Amino acid sequence: MIAVTPSSEAPMPAFLDFTAIEIATTSFLREAVIGFRDYARQSLRNVYPAVANLEPAVAEELDFFVRARGDAIWSCELGPGDAVISAWLVGELDPAQRSTFDAALEAGVITAPELAARFADQRIGPTAWNNRLSALATKGLLVERKQGKTKSFSPLLEIA
Structure with missing residues (x-):
């Protein structure tokens, strides 16, 4: 993901689209989602990762993981052309x-x-x-x- 994420002069969301992903382990979510988010926020100053189109089982696993860390991440439902239909926080502040x-x-x-x-x-x-x-x-x-x-x-x- 890091290699294919372009830098940007203007702030932009980077949607990690989970369409049709029915299950994801905590270790995957830790390394791929939170690891990428943390890398992007430290190294790609205008890239803001968010998860999209989470299946209920994946959303539950991610919520459990980020709550245990006292963390949160944006989640959203995307429509055609990556239009955000609805958005909410996963986790807890x-x-x-x-x-x-x-x-x-x-x-x-x-x-x-x-x-x-x-x-x-x-x-x-x-x-x-x-x-x-x-x-x-x-x-x-x-x-x-x-x-x-x-x-x-x-x-x-x-x-x-």
Whole structure:
């Protein structure tokens, strides 16, 4: 997968399409899906892997594995031309990451200073918000873009 994944100047999803794959072992999912996601997020800065068209048994196995790691990955149903029909997270985020993800999802595009201002009553500074947003981008859940000195973050996919 690494050899055939092109680099990109603009952020783009890389769909790992599981159409007609009825079973996948945890070791396969660990190495092929999560391993590729982690490699892509570290080495291919604008490539954001997501799984697509998972059969129920594969979705269950992946969910069990990523939950045990305290991790999550985008999953979606693709239609013709790789159009995303519906999207959701597989796995689980810790409460701080979940609230940050939900705020980014609600806003569409968000920055750490905006989150600090929006949730001023929580007394969480922009640096802490930036760390949370960056962690979600490392997981491939949010797309990170630079705007001058500030980074903005937006969900890779939209939850249907």
